[in-house]
Amino acid sequence: MEHTPPTHQPPARFPLWVIAVTVSLSALMTIYGAIRAFYYQSSFLSPIAYTTDERPTAERLSLLLETTPDRLLVGIHTFFDFLVSYYWGTLSNPWLEGGEILPVNYPPLAMAFMEIWAAFPYKTALAIYLPLMALALIAPVWIALRRTHWSMQLLAVGVVLLSGPAIASLDRGNTQGFIPILLFAFGVLALKGRWGWASVFLVLATSLKIFPALLLFVLIAERKWRTFFGSVGALVAIHTLGFLPYPGSAPASFEAWFTAAFGWLGRDSLAGFLEYNASFVGGLAHWAMFLGFAPVASFLAEYGSIIAILVTGFTIFFIFLRTRLSLTVRLFAAFMTSTIVLPVAYPYTANWVIAALALLFLGAAPALRETDLAGHLERLRSAPWDSTQLLWIFLALASGLLLTFAPVFIPGTMESGYRAGVASLLMPVAVVIALVGMSYAALKAKPTEINSTSGPSTASVAP
Secondary structure, eight states, rough: OOOOOOOOOOSOOOOOOHHHHHHHHHHHHHHHHHHHHTTTTOOSSSSSSSOOOTTHHHHHHHHHHOOOOOOOTTTOOHHHHHHHHHHHTSSSSSHHHHGGGOOOOOHHHHHHHHHHHTSSSSSHHHHHHHHHHHHHHHHHHHHHTTTTTTHHHHHHHHHHTHHHHHHHHHHHOSSGGGGGHHHHHHHHHTTTTTTHHHHHHHHHHHHHGGGGGGHHHHHHHTTTTTHHHHHHHHHHHHHHGGTSSSSSSSHHHHHHHHHHHHHHOOSHHHHHHHHHHHOOOHHHHHHHTTTTOOOHHHHHHHEEEEEEEEHHHHHHHHHHHHHOOHHHHHHHHHHHHHSOSSSSOOOGGGHHHHHHHHHHOOOOOOHTTTHHHHHHHHHHHHHHOOOTTTHHHHHHHHHHHHHHOOOOTTTTTHHHHHOBBBBHHHHHHHHHHHHHHHHHHHOOOTTGGGGGGGSGGGGOOOO
């Protein structure tokens, strides 16, 4: 019988002001970005999202879907990932037939999800799908703060919906937009000790995107062996046996999916590596370009996988510190691996921070209940300090940096044609800040006191 985790006390001083300051700075940068984008006659969203160079592919798809391009486009944008996956959902075997447009990198369960939408006319499907994704993006923070004052809920939901990762997710329209709510559900259930149900959401998330499989390290760290092997078995079955219902060769379908899912990681040029890259290594490369060290950026583009593996290993180390860090903090580290493990990652992959921030809110929620925002800020100013608050400051600062909109082109990259913005510079800074905070907390923590000094209480995760 699986045990219930020990009760934790919520942080006495949750630093919402750190997030508010970083988001405010982001708003100022957004104004600057609008002026700069207008001056250079470029798309305003293109530093964190995508421009409309995919219109020709949309025109080809319009012929295959027997409609006109204007019925596929939303404004001047294609919402390309949804459009392509919608088309894949109309095929009898997308992995063997869909390569004429783009190789199909969706596993069977994700493809089954898109087949549901393909049963509707495209405009109808899009009109339902995108609002549903928007709700899925804001749901974690709303659930975490649902018993607090409405002003707190409105602030948190507004910040999340207008954040860079959320906008980038909606811009693409792919299944990444549904990952935060699944990660949050995994975290809540893990904190409540319901590991069996938590594994269900781990499997669902990994069936939409591959990187949530890293949550298996949490199961190993918590020694939930039955849940671990059950999750692995379910994932293997979905990603192998899931091809059987489709006509054609199942092994050939698997090979086509595997090649598409893992073959896109490489880039054949420095420009290709830098474009839209908001991974940890990609951010380091952008810093190198920004500071004028182009050879360093070239080195990172060629050998970035090694650095990504090393930093990922260091982050996973914190997941195993059961006696030094609370489960909430270790879940934060597990979620964060999604922006560390890959040398190339797009801005929408940072939306894990929505789930992580919701878990931090969940810990602070008991202290926030029945309190308006002004009253909460006054309470923060008068609350006593202790050494554990530095960890929460660091995690809040990292979250705030990752949530910032900041559609500002990195000086020098815009003129060179690299579509990447300040968000790419903020990514490695946020990751380092979070890791430094965890390192400090792990060194300072007393193993006998960790269960009473950090992390949300089990009461705070009760429905």
